[in-house]
Amino acid sequence: MSWVVIDEEKCTGCALCATRCPRCFTDKEGIILTDAQEGNCILCGHCVSLCPTEAITHAQFKREDFVEIDRGVNFETGRFLEFLKERRSHRHFLDKKVARQDLETLMEACRWAPTGSNVQNVEVIIYTNPEKISKLSDLTIDYFVWIGERVRKKIARLEAEGQQDALDYQMTFRALGLGERMIQDRESGRDPIFHKAPVLMIFHSVSPTSAPKDNAVLAAHTVALTARTLGLESCYIGLLEVAAEYYPPLREELNLPQEHKVFDTMILGYPKLKFLKTVPRRPIKVRWE
Ligand SMILES: Cc1cc2nc3c(=O)[nH]c(=O)nc-3n(C[C@H](O)[C@H](O)[C@H](O)COP(=O)(O)O)c2cc1C
Known part of the structure; x- marks a missing residue:
């Protein structure tokens, strides 16, 4: 029927x-x-x-x-473009809590982002407890130290096989040392992963579904832009995503539902730094047909 x-x-x-x-x-x-x-x-x-x-x-x-649409969109295009251009990744935050109500407003915005085949299955974990955020930061650093060790061994093997020039070699070589640098940063009192942000959001969903990465990115960016209207700024943190994929202790700490994967991560808070100018961007390459 x-x-x-x-x-x-x-x-x-x-x-x-x-x-x-x-x-x-x-x-x-x-x-x-x-x-x-x-x-x-x-x-x-x-x-x-x-x-x-x-x-x-x-x-x-x-x-x-189904709620009546009575006004339509009334942004002025130029002003909206300015709003987009003025968004920057922020990594320094005021020591000020974000109100629960504002976080709920962000989640309200989040659920209006489109999803592939309308699956609407992006879920969010919101961390506001500094100790918890710090623990996730430590586990992410642990991952980069752990992977650094494995990379070192791999390089030794590739060298032994005379494959130093392989792309694989170059990429693994670049990854080497990241963990050590993170540890140095942490020892100097900084948080190299989440930058002591008051809010950490993890966007996850079941993995075998329609366009899970795109869905999470759209959800996260809807949050990032809406956050700006509340005076909040954000930064994507790809570092956790890769660690969450490959490092069992971090996966355990995140305690995601079965078959779920992290598809996006973002920190948020009230910005400490005020950018005075927009930054240059390369022109977009477009093929007009
Ligand atoms: C997918 C993605 C992952 C990112 N991961 C990190 C990260 O792990 N740590 C970080 O400090 N910044 C991260 N960034 C922020 C970028 O470095 C930043 O967006 C870029 O330098 C441009 O600066 P803007 O956002 O201020 O325009 C990430 C951005 C994107 C889009």
């Missing part, structure tokens, strides 16, 4: 639903037929949202969850 019911009294046959979604709707000369089911309906809600006469009822949704 179709999840969608069309109220024939209200339907004008405008076929906006069928135009938008030929998978679930068919326009038979003004009579709209529907067959929305698990196999073809991705629960995007577009049919209900588009229908001008509220003729569509979808069994998987409550009508009150």
